[in-house]
Amino acid sequence: MLKNLPIGTQTDVLIEPRTFFNEKELKEILKKCGLKITKQRVAVLKVLSSGPRYHKTAKDILEEVKKNFPNIGFATIYRLLKRLSQAQMILEISMGAGSSCYELKTKQQSHYHIACLNCGKIIEFKNKMIETTLEKIVLEKNYTLKNQVVEIYVNCDSCKNQ
Ligand SMILES: [Zn+2]
Ligand SMILES: [Zn+2]
Structure with missing residues (x-):
């Protein structure tokens, strides 16, 4: 369903602007993952x-x-993404049909995602009520909440009729 998506052409709708990581911080991330x-x-x-x-x-x-490393292949990218994801340095957003989007974790609080299944646009949001409800469910079971991921799939306003 998503195979022919023009992913990369849509602008994401962010809840707040991102702070750029400088080169030193990016190297720090690799070090934390135990990577050279x-x-x-x-x-x-x-x-x-x-x-x-x-x-x-x-x-x-x-x-x-x-563009800078013409010899790099998918396998190298996937291996790195897997390591980063295991070390919880990036977030993987499943887009269905085996396709995923990846996001570098920022210093900001966790947020949820609404993804358009047609154009691949991702809209971020926060919702205290969802957060509290999830925490309550986990607490009732006597578990410790480690992570929470909410993904909602839609046809966005520009793709409504498709
Ligand atoms: Zn759309
Ligand atoms: Zn996000």
Whole structure:
């Protein structure tokens, strides 16, 4: 369903503007993941931390990084994304049909996502009521909340009739 999406052409709707990570901070992220610092890896992180889209597919990243590192392949990108995700440095937003968007975690609070299944646009939002409800459900079970992910899929206003 999402295979032919023009992902990367839509601007994300962010709840607040992103703070850019400088090169030193990006290298710090690699170190925290136990990864060796390479120019390619830093380049991948740079793409993840720059806009107008802050939620990017592996394809978006590959296309950007390829401009400076023509030999980089999907496998390298995926391996790095997996490591970053395991270390909880990035957030993976499943877009269905095996496609995902990735977002570098920022210092700001966690937020939820509304994704348009047609154009791939991602709209971020926060909602105290959802947050409190999720915390309550977890607490009632006597669990400790570690992470919460809410993904909502829509046809956005410009794609309503498709
Ligand atoms: Zn749309
Ligand atoms: Zn986001």
